[in-house]
Amino acid sequence: MQPEPDIREVLERKKGRRTSYGDYDFVRLMDEFRGLPRGTALFDHGKVYGYPRIGRFLTLQQGLTGHFDGPVWAEEKVDGYNVRIFRVADRLLALSRGGFVCPFTTDRLPDLLDPAVFEDHPDLVVCAEVAGPQTPYMEGSPPFVKEDVELFVFDLMRWDRSGFLPQQQKHRLVERYDLPTVGMYGLYDHHDLPAIQQLLVRLNEEGREGVVFKEEAGDGHRVKYVTSHSSVADIRVTAYNILDLPPEYFTNRILRLALFLEEQGLEAAGKLNHDLGEAFLDGLMDAIRQYEAEQKVYRTFTCRFREKANAERLMEHLEGTAGHQVQIRRRDLRQEGKYWVLEFDRVYPGMNGLLSHLLSGGLVFD
Amino acid sequence: MQPEPDIREVLERKKGRRTSYGDYDFVRLMDEFRGLPRGTALFDHGKVYGYPRIGRFLTLQQGLTGHFDGPVWAEEKVDGYNVRIFRVADRLLALSRGGFVCPFTTDRLPDLLDPAVFEDHPDLVVCAEVAGPQTPYMEGSPPFVKEDVELFVFDLMRWDRSGFLPQQQKHRLVERYDLPTVGMYGLYDHHDLPAIQQLLVRLNEEGREGVVFKEEAGDGHRVKYVTSHSSVADIRVTAYNILDLPPEYFTNRILRLALFLEEQGLEAAGKLNHDLGEAFLDGLMDAIRQYEAEQKVYRTFTCRFREKANAERLMEHLEGTAGHQVQIRRRDLRQEGKYWVLEFDRVYPGMNGLLSHLLSGGLVFD
Numbered sequence: 078m079q080p081e082p083d084i085r086e087v088l089e090r091k092k093g094r095r096t097s098y099g100d101y102d103f104v105r106l107m108d109e110f111r112g113l114p115r116g117t118a119l120f121d122h123g124k125v126y127g128y129p130r131i132g133r134f135l136t137l138q139q140g141l142t143g144h145f146d147g148p149v150w151a152e153e154k155v156d157g158y159n160v161r162i163f164r165v166a167d168r169l170l171a172l173s174r175g176g177f178v179c180p181f182t183t184d185r186l187p188d189l190l191d192p193a194v195f196e197d198h199p200d201l202v203v204c205a206e207v208a209g210p211q212t213p214y215m216e217g218s219p220p221f222v223k224e225d226v227e228l229f230v231f232d233l234m235r236w237d238r239s240g241f242l243p244q245q246q247k248h249r250l251v252e253r254y255d256l257p258t259v260g261m262y263g264l265y266d267h268h269d270l271p272a273i274q275q276l277l278v279r280l281n282e283e284g285r286e287g288v289v290f291k292e293e294a295g296d297g298h299r300v301k302y303v304t305s306h307s308s309v310a311d312i313r314v315t316a317y318n319i320l321d322l323p324p325e326y327f328t329n330r331i332l333r334l335a336l337f338l339e340e341q342g343l344e345a346a347g348k349l350n351h352d353l354g355e356a357f358l359d360g361l362m363d364a365i366r367q368y369e370a371e372q373k374v375y376r377t378f379t380c381r382f383r384e385k386a387n388a389e390r391l392m393e394h395l396e397g398t399a400g401h402q403v404q405i406r407r408r409d410l411r412q413e414g415k416y417w418v419l420e421f422d423r424v425y426p427g428m429n430g431l432l433s434h435l436l437s438g439g440l441v442f443d
Numbered sequence: 444m445q446p447e448p449d450i451r452e453v454l455e456r457k458k459g460r461r462t463s464y465g466d467y468d469f470v471r472l473m474d475e476f477r478g479l480p481r482g483t484a485l486f487d488h489g490k491v492y493g494y495p496r497i498g499r500f501l502t503l504q505q506g507l508t509g510h511f512d513g514p515v516w517a518e519e520k521v522d523g524y525n526v527r528i529f530r531v532a533d534r535l536l537a538l539s540r541g542g543f544v545c546p547f548t549t550d551r552l553p554d555l556l557d558p559a560v561f562e563d564h565p566d567l568v569v570c571a572e573v574a575g576p577q578t579p580y581m582e583g584s585p586p587f588v589k590e591d592v593e594l595f596v597f598d599l600m601r602w603d604r605s606g607f608l609p610q611q612q613k614h615r616l617v618e619r620y621d622l623p624t625v626g627m628y629g630l631y632d633h634h635d636l637p638a639i640q641q642l643l644v645r646l647n648e649e650g651r652e653g654v655v656f657k658e659e660a661g662d663g664h665r666v667k668y669v670t671s672h673s674s675v676a677d678i679r680v681t682a683y684n685i686l687d688l689p690p691e692y693f694t695n696r697i698l699r700l701a702l703f704l705e706e707q708g709l710e711a712a713g714k715l716n717h718d719l720g721e722a723f724l725d726g727l728m729d730a731i732r733q734y735e736a737e738q739k740v741y742r743t744f745t746c747r748f749r750e751k752a753n754a755e756r757l758m759e760h761l762e763g764t765a766g767h768q769v770q771i772r773r774r775d776l777r778q779e780g781k782y783w784v785l786e787f788d789r790v791y792p793g794m795n796g797l798l799s800h801l802l803s804g805g806l807v808f809d
Contacts, residue, residue: 132806139804300806319697324690329809331685335727336801346724347717354719358712361701435702438505440498440666443695 082111084119093119098178098390101165105176112239116176123237125163125202128174131289133301135336137277138270141290144300145267149290150244151276153260154301155229156219156286156310157208162186163236164195180394181213181380184387189228194254201250204232204241206259211380213391213419217314220284225381229259231289240296260285264293274341281306305345308333309352316360317367317374321402321427368432375424377408381416388419395421402427448477450485459485464544464756467531471542478605482542489603491529491568494540497655499667501702503643504636507656510666511633515656516610517642519626520667521595522585522652522676523574528552529602530561546760547579547746550753555594560620567616570598570607572625577746579757579785583680586650591747595625597655606662626651630659640707647672671711674699675718682726683733683740687768687793734798741790743774747782754785761787768793 084104087093093104096118106117106127114127134140141149160171160182169192171182186192195201209226210218233242233250241247251258265273267290277288287303308330315322334353338346364374382388388410395405408420435441450470453459459470462484472483472493480493500506507515526537526548535558537548552558561567575592576584599608599616607613617624631639633656643654653669674696681688700719704712730740748754754776761771774786801807 130808132808134804134806135801136804139802140806141804143804144806316697319694324694325809327693328685328690329807331682331723332727332797332801335724335731338724339728339731346721350720350724351713351717352720353723354716354721355712357697357719358701358704358716361698362705365701365705431698435501435698436505438500438502438507438509440500440506440510441695442496442498443691 079111081113084121087119096177098170098180098183101168101170101178107176116172116174118172118176120165125161125172125236126234126239127176128159128161128204128232131299131301133303135302135333136340137273137302138340140300140302141267141270141273144298145290145292146294147267148264148293149267150293151262151265151273151288151290152231153229153262153280153285154287154289154303155206155208155231155259156215156217156307157206157226157229158212158214160205160207160228161234162190162203162205163201164192164199169195177394180387180390181382182207184382184384185226187383189226190230190256191254194250194256198250200236202234202236203230203256204234205230211378213378213380213395213421216376217310219286228257230256231259244291244293244297262288277302277304280304284310303333305334305337305349308337309349309356312353313356313360316357317364317376318425318428319357319361320431321425364428365432365436368429368436372429372433373424374428374432375406375422377420377422379418379420381413381418383416385410385412385417388417391419392421445477447479450487453485462543464536464546464549467534467536467544473542482538482540484538484542486531491527491538491602492600492605493542494525494527494570494598497665497667499669501668501699502706503639503668504706506666506668507633507636507639510664511656511658512660513633514630514659515633516659517628517631517639517654517656518597519595519628519646519651520653520655520669521572521574521597521625522581522583522673523572523592523595524578524580526571526573526594527600528556528569528571529567530558530565535561543760546753546756547748548573550748550750551592553749555592556596556622557620560616560622564616566602568600568602569596569622570600571596577744579744579746579761579787582742583676585652594623596622597625610657610659610663628654643668643670646670650676669699671700671703671715674703675715675722678719679722679726682723683730683742684791684794685723685727686797687791730794731798731802734795735802738795738799739790740794740798741772741788743786743788745784745786747779747784749782751776751778751783754783757785758787 087104092108092110093106096103096105104119106113106115109115114129116127118125159174160179162169162171169186171179171186173179206229207226208219209222211225233247262276281304284306286307287301289299289301292298311330334349368374392407399405404424406422406424408422410417410419453470458474458476459472462469462471470485472479472481475481480495482493484491525540526545528535528537535552537545537552539545572595573592574585575588577591599613628642647670650672652673653667655665655667658664677696700715734740758773765771770790772788772790774788776783776785
């Protein structure tokens with residue numbers, strides 16, 4: 078096996094880019110490279126591994142028996158964005174999946190997580206999902222986060238080590254430091270389909286996204302499986318943007334629903350048919366009405382910061398990475414109590430252009 | 444204005460290809476070229492113009508007022524395939540949109556159309572839709588064609604002349620020779636939205652595809668507008684093939700439905716939500732079940748011929764033009780009474796591959 082690459086080699090091979098945040102400089106890995114996941118952050122004194130890609134199966138029974146040899150832990154999959162939190166030179170930073178320091182999460186860490194765990198375990202890397210109605214990234218929110226954002230720990234790693242801490246060790250640290258976590262539903266026999274199905278039915282009814290299964294043995298192989306609610310909710314929240322998202326986004330989710338129905342039986346079909354159609358049509362009609370009222374299709378994001386400078390950093394980051402399918406439009410940055418409240422829009426030019434053409438009676442040739 | 448190109452120029456510029464059918468040789472135009480539409484057939488002694496592309500509007504009111512200055516004829520848009528029928532050296536041929544001689548339609552012309560009109564008008568080109576449950580091309584059928592195929596005339600042209608015969612002249616010939624036609628709904632004031640909407644509500648309830656509006660004045664400018672029933676039916680019949688069709692196929696139709704709802708009011712929303720979701724999920728579940736039963740996703744087509752040789756010609760044509768997203772599999776060619784009945788499958792490898800992977804619990808990374 079080849080040794081892992083060092084910073085010099087990563088830069089020479091153009092697999093990473095120098096990145097800085099305040100006083101901190103590191104190299105962020107833009108693609109997987111010789112065993113290091115995309116998003117790995119290479120500091121001079123060590124590295125924080127990227128969070129690996131987790132596969133998903135779309136058929137529960139075949140997936141469970143095909144991918145696991147023994148018992149599996151079932152943990153909630155929360156619909157938010159993934160961060161890795163760690164300490165460097167006495168300060169906590171939060172990295173996004175791609176290896177950028179997230180100015181929003183980093184700013185809000187004091188509200189989200191008790192730092193005590195890092196006092197005793199300075200080399201800990203906390204892997205968590207941040208979710209809620211007031212993130213700068215997500216348009217939907219899990220129903221159980223009513224305001225602002227919350228953080229849900231699901232894995233622990235250590236500096237300079239690939240792989241995760243074993244589940245038992247994670248549970249001990251979670252309990253001892255009272256870390257907020259995703260739902261931990263315990264250990265299941267991977268052959269006990271009825272019990273697992275029952276769990277998923279409950280999660281579906283509660284509007285939760287799904288489950289990550291983690292094998293107890295070996296290196297804790299992980300696979301995810303989502304509820305039908307999650308597929309419909311994704312479509313509902315993004316239908317207004319149907320022209321600018323990759324078409325697989327939608328076809329994948331429709332396929333998930335069909336496989337779900339095929340496996341779970343058809344009692345659910347009537348409601349699911351309605352919900353799927355409604356997700357598309359309500360979402361698109363929101364866009365049409367917004368265009369008719371304001372001649373623009375956009376979504377407004379609101380999030381609060383402890384420090385004004387971090388709101389500015391976030392805006393710079395978003396504006397710098399926006400791409401041509403979305404425009405960032407600043408609305409407001411104001412002080413409210415101890416927070417700075419940032420408001421900005423994501424504007425979708427593709428949808429604007431087409432709706433402008435179609436609503437004025439323009440022709441399409443197809 | 445540049446003169447229209449001749450055969451020599453079309454071939455030199457690689458815009459057309461030599462094509463033959465039995466004793467007949469011509470050059471078929473593969474793309475629009477200096478005023479000649481794609482699908483134009485250039486014979487040595489003259490040419491049959493391609494059927495022009497007809498635009499569609501998605502908002503009725505804005506479309507009607509934006510595209511027409513005076514009264515419009517409303518004619519039914521039938522969901523079939525477009526042919527142009529004409530006489531050459533005492534024999535009738537039917538050209539497909541792309542300018543191929545269609546062996547199926549050509550074979551069946553004696554069943555579909557009284558040739559008397561060509562005795563009196565040898566330079567006539569009859570533009571028609573062929574539809575029904577037994578065509579070699581279409582997977583759906585209009586509800587009013589219960590078996591085999593029928594032909595519906597909607598326009599008349601002449602050899603060597605671009606443009607259509609005026610409506611009055613078309614109506615006279617249709618009546619005199621008793622030609623089968625699409626529904627002809629008469630002349631409408633293009634400002635009379637309620638009357639036109641009422642017509643479309645009726646067509647929608649009857650499960651018809653929509654309307655082609657043809658301006659009375661000038662060169663009879665044409666625009667099409669389809670019912671919500673048509674968009675849902677298209678999705679229902681092709682959902683099993685969701686991976687191999689261009690994604691715009693689906694997004695366009697969903698957008699049509701949303702604009703339809705926005706314009707027509709929301710009483711229809713509940714039913715349409717259900718129908719849209721059902722179209723996707725029923726279509727995909729058909730594919731899943733077919734795969735589970737037979738390890739293949741395919742559709743069987745049946746059509747009858749008067750002459751066995753024409754069935755063979757069709758199969759050669761389909762096999763020669765199939766492309767990699769579909770495979771043609773012959774099933775049967777048998778004599779029944781005076782007809783030869785051809786059965787063949789279109790097999791969809793993309794869907795087969797994915798379902799094989801997913802149904803055995805395979806992972807996707809997205």
